[in-house]
Amino acid sequence: MLARAIGKTWNVLWPKVKHNEEPKDTGRALTPEEEARLLKAAAEARSPVLETFVKTLLLTGMRCGELTSMRWSQVDLTQRLMTVGRAKTAAGTGRGIPMNQELLDVMKDHAKWFTKRFGETRPEHYLFPAGQRWPTDPTRPTTSFKTAWSNLRTEADVHCRIHDLRHTAITKVAESGAPKAAHRSSVRGL
Numbered sequence: 240m241l242a243r244a245i246g247k248t249w250n251v252l253w254p255k256v257k258h259n260e261e262p263k264d265t266g267r268a269l270t271p272e273e274e275a276r277l278l279k280a281a282a283e284a285r286s287p288v289l290e291t292f293v294k295t296l297l298l299t300g301m302r303c304g305e306l307t308s309m310r311w312s313q314v315d316l317t318q319r320l321m322t323v324g325r326a327k328t329a330a331g332t333g334r335g336i337p338m339n340q341e342l343l344d345v346m347k348d349h350a351k352w353f354t355k356r357f358g359e360t361r362p363e364h365y366l367f368p369a370g371q372r373w374p375t376d377p378t379r380p381t382t383s384f385k386t387a388w389s390n391l392r393t394e395a396d397v398h399c400r401i402h403d404l405r406h407t408a409i410t411k412v413a414e415s416g417a418p419k420a421a422h423r424s425s426v427r428g429l
Contacts, residue, residue, distance in 0.1 A: 297408055298342040303384070
């Protein structure tokens with residue numbers, strides 16, 4: 240049987256097996272021009288947190304869900320470290336992301352906005368609070384940036400997925416010459 244099968248394509252051998260289509264929406268890194276347009280549109284958006292959200296994703300390479308579920312207890316401005324909880328990593332234990340000066344400035348500005356809006360930041364509060372159209376409840380995380388993200392992409396004329404911000408961050412780390420371990424398990428030193 241094996242001798243008769245050699246050289247034949249799989250669809251001849253197993254005609255009833257359907258071929259899986261290759262996904263057409265695979266990830267990509269944004270071009271510098273696309274990134275600039277996205278950041279400009281985020282800065283001009285009505286949302287008080289959208290710019291912080293986009294910048295943080297671009298600076299850390301975090302997954303969207305990791306950032307929306309992040310609490311203030313996971314952000315140490317003194318030690319300049321963000322700690323991601325359980326993640327989709329092989330070990331699932333999470334990781335620490337050091338903050339460079341740009342990310343530290345973004346987080347400090349966000350903390351000022353948060354304090355003005357909700358009072359002092361508490362460890363159990365979420366960085367990106369829940370609320371329809373405007374953050375109103377810091378004890379619950381935002382569930383989605385779907386509408387804001389869609390509007391932002393349209394305004395910036397950038398066609399990408401939110402996960403492509405992660406691809407962009409990781410590509411920047413790889414292009415900087417950082418060791419593979421630095422961009423495989425976490426994005427460091429951006």
